[in-house]
Every structure is written in structure tokens, then in C-alpha cells.
Amino acid sequence: MLGAKMHLLLLILSLGFMGMTSAQQQCDPLTQYEDDRGICCKMCGPGTRMSSNTHCQDPQCEDCRENEYQDKYTKETQCLLQPYCDRNINFKIMTHKSKTERSICMCKEEFHCSSIQCMTCLPHTICNPGYGARYKGNHSQDTVCEKCPEGTFSNESSWKDACKKWTECESGYHIEKSGTDVSDILCDVNRRHNIMIGLIVVFLISAIIGVAMCIKGTRGDARGKVKGCFQSCFGEQKDPLRDTIVDITHPTQKEELLSVPEKAGAGAPEENEDQPSEENxxxxxxxxxxxxxxxxxxxxxxxxxxxxxxxxxxxxxxxxx
Structure with a gap:
């Protein structure tokens, strides 16, 4: 008889415990909470906070204030503060625009976080000449340097620049000085190329001077000068003028007398027998x-x-x- 009573008591306790458990599982753990009476009450959504004067089934929610956020449902009356990004420890100045997400402080350029928590920022590693940045540093990681391989060089210190390739000398140039890991190849113009350039320059200067002199010595309008100059300088080849030789003979005394013209109106000179002169x-x-x-x-x-x-x-x- 006693055993039957004990069995019945255990059964009642089990049913009561199960009933209590089922009552607790009725509230949504993400959007609801259970009050002191065991009633499931609504919570305020992300980006808001619950007012002090509120009703269980119809709460009064208020937006988070400036530099505050709330990233989940809550029954709290205060939002969470956004982190303070101190520029004195190399953080960027942040403007917190979101009230539903926590802002992340970003390090300034040339700096990276010292840890996962990013409490401070450290400067990136500087790659010296002869080394280049294999991985450029960013907010979360440091710069990784590597020695410049053959065919590349770096002649400056930098945290972000990779090794640069040697210059390839163009046609008409030759390698004056070979490149190294800290210097580029030095190219120089071939001598033959220099000679050709010099000849072309001399030819052009001579042509300009010749055209100028030709225009200066040619009479007529400007068009005729230019045309005549180009015909004389660059026209078809013509036979050169032959020299004409004129024989010069001295006239005889008789021919000289015949060639002397008589003055107009002058006849034969009068003879003066009374006063002879040397001329007469x-x-x-x-x-x-x-x-x-x-x-x-x-x-x-x-x-x-x-x-x-x-x-x-x-x-x-x-x-x-």
C-alpha cells in the first residue's frame, strides 16, 4: 500500500515538472523575455532601447542616442557605447553612422593593429633599398619585405612599393651599365645612331640656309622666290651654261679713226695758217x-x-x- 502511494507521488511530480518546462519553452529567446509572473513579454529591436514606463506585451522603444548602438533585441533601457578611436594612438577619426552595429576603429595609413582586439596601431615595416614589399601592409597586417630577385631593383625605402623591373633598352641603344638590386640598367645611344642623327641635322641646317640665301637672292614676289629657289636647289638637273669666249683684237689706227664719232653740228676743223700749233x-x-x-x-x-x-x-x- 505504501509503495503504491509513493509511485503515485512520483508520477504527479514528474507531470508537474514537465508542465513547468513546457511553459518556459513558450517564450522566444530572441525576441521575448519572461517576467516575474512567467509571462512572455516582447523586447525592443536592434538600434533601440526600452523605455522605463513600458507594457509587457506592448513595450515603448526609443532610438539609441549619438555614438550608441544596439545590435540585438533587448529589454535594457540603455544602448551600448560605440568605441572611441583615439587619433593620438594612430587611429582614424571615425564617424559612427550605424546604430545597429558596433563600429571598428581603423588605423591610419602606414599603420596596422597591434593585436586582434586592435587596442593600438603600429607603423608598417619599411623595406630598404634592394628589397621590395611582397605583401603591402593594411589595417590588420604588417608589410612583408623580400629581396629583389634578378632582373628587378629597388632604389628607395618604402612600405608599399614592390621591386621594379629593369629597363629594356630600345632599338638603337645599348646597355651602358648593367642593373643591380638597387639600380636600374643605364642605356646609351649607339655611335652609329649618333652619326646618322648628326648627318641628318647637318643636312637640314644646310637646306634651310640654302633656301634662305636663294630666296634672298631671287627677285620677284614671295611665291616666285620660293618656286625658283626650289627649282634651283631641288629641281631637275640641267646642262651647265657653257662659257662663251670672245676674242678681243686691238683695232688698227685706221679703224680707230673711223670709229670716232663726229660731234653733232661739228664739221672739219678750220685750218689756221697764221698761227700753227703743235696740234695742227x-x-x-x-x-x-x-x-x-x-x-x-x-x-x-x-x-x-x-x-x-x-x-x-x-x-x-x-x-x-
């Missing part, structure tokens, strides 16, 4: 018949012409006594 001195000559004739020096040109005309000499020649 009488010379003795022979005529074509062998007779002696006299001739004044002042009329030599007239007698020379008369000798060329025999029929006109009859009146001019006087025989000597």
Missing part, C-alpha cells in the same frame, strides 16, 4: 698715186675716211710745189 702740225704722206700730200693732225679722222673713199680724195689732196 703738218705731216707729209703719200697718196695712192705716189704724190706727196700734206695733212693736218686736226683733220686726221676726216682724211682717214676719205682714203676709204677714193672718189672723195680728189678735192682734198693738193700737190706739193
Amino acid at each position: 702740225s703738218t705731216d707729209v704722206i703719200f697718196s695712192d698715186n705716189g704724190n706727196f700730200v700734206t695733212q693736218d693732225n686736226g683733220v686726221s679722222s676726216k682724211l682717214s675716211r676719205q682714203e676709204s673713199q677714193p672718189h672723195a680724195l680728189i678735192g682734198e689732196i693738193q700737190p706739193l710745189d
Whole structure:
């Protein structure tokens, strides 16, 4: 009889415990909470906080204030504070825009977090000349340096620049100095290339000077000057002008007398027998018949012409006594 009573008591206790457990599981653990009476009450959503004067089934929720956030449902009357990013320990100045998420303090450029919690920021490692950045540092990790391999170089200290490739000399250039891990290849122009450039420059200068001189020496308008200059400088090849040789012969005394023109209005000079002068001195000559004739020096040109005309000499020649 006692055993039956004990069995019945255990059964009642088990049913009561199960009933209590089922009553607790009715509340949603994400959006509800159980009050002192065992009633499931609603919570305020993310980005808000619960007012002090609220109702279990219809709570009064208020938005979080500036620099506050709430990332889940809550029955709390205060939101959480956003972290303070101190620029004195190399953090960026943050503007907290979200009220539903916690802001993350970001390190300044050239700095990274000292730990997972990112309590402070440390400067990135600097890669010296001959080394380059294999992995460039960022907010969460430091820079990783590596020695510049063959064919590359780095001539400066940097936390972000990788090794640079050597310069490839272009056509017409040769390697003046080989590259190293800290210096680039030095290229120089080939001598033959220099000679060709010099010849081209000399040719152009000569052409310019020739055109200028040609235009200066050519008469006419500007178009004619340019055209004539280009024809003379760059036109078709023409036969050179042949030199014309003129034989110069000295005239005879007779030809000189014939070539002297008589002055207009001037006839034969008058003879002055009373006052003979040196210029009018009488010379003795022979005529074509062998007779002696006299001739004044002042009329030599007239007698020379008369000798060329025999029929006109009859009146001019006087025989000597």
C-alpha cells in the first residue's frame, strides 16, 4: 500500500515538472523575455532601447542616442557605447553612422593593429633599398619585405612599393651599365645612331640656309622666290651654261679713226695758217698715186675716211710745189 502511494507521488511530480518546462519553452529567446509572473513579454529591436514606463506585451522603444548602438533585441533601457578611436594612438577619426552595429576603429595609413582586439596601431615595416614589399601592409597586417630577385631593383625605402623591373633598352641603344638590386640598367645611344642623327641635322641646317640665301637672292614676289629657289636647289638637273669666249683684237689706227664719232653740228676743223700749233702740225704722206700730200693732225679722222673713199680724195689732196 505504501509503495503504491509513493509511485503515485512520483508520477504527479514528474507531470508537474514537465508542465513547468513546457511553459518556459513558450517564450522566444530572441525576441521575448519572461517576467516575474512567467509571462512572455516582447523586447525592443536592434538600434533601440526600452523605455522605463513600458507594457509587457506592448513595450515603448526609443532610438539609441549619438555614438550608441544596439545590435540585438533587448529589454535594457540603455544602448551600448560605440568605441572611441583615439587619433593620438594612430587611429582614424571615425564617424559612427550605424546604430545597429558596433563600429571598428581603423588605423591610419602606414599603420596596422597591434593585436586582434586592435587596442593600438603600429607603423608598417619599411623595406630598404634592394628589397621590395611582397605583401603591402593594411589595417590588420604588417608589410612583408623580400629581396629583389634578378632582373628587378629597388632604389628607395618604402612600405608599399614592390621591386621594379629593369629597363629594356630600345632599338638603337645599348646597355651602358648593367642593373643591380638597387639600380636600374643605364642605356646609351649607339655611335652609329649618333652619326646618322648628326648627318641628318647637318643636312637640314644646310637646306634651310640654302633656301634662305636663294630666296634672298631671287627677285620677284614671295611665291616666285620660293618656286625658283626650289627649282634651283631641288629641281631637275640641267646642262651647265657653257662659257662663251670672245676674242678681243686691238683695232688698227685706221679703224680707230673711223670709229670716232663726229660731234653733232661739228664739221672739219678750220685750218689756221697764221698761227700753227703743235696740234695742227703738218705731216707729209703719200697718196695712192705716189704724190706727196700734206695733212693736218686736226683733220686726221676726216682724211682717214676719205682714203676709204677714193672718189672723195680728189678735192682734198693738193700737190706739193
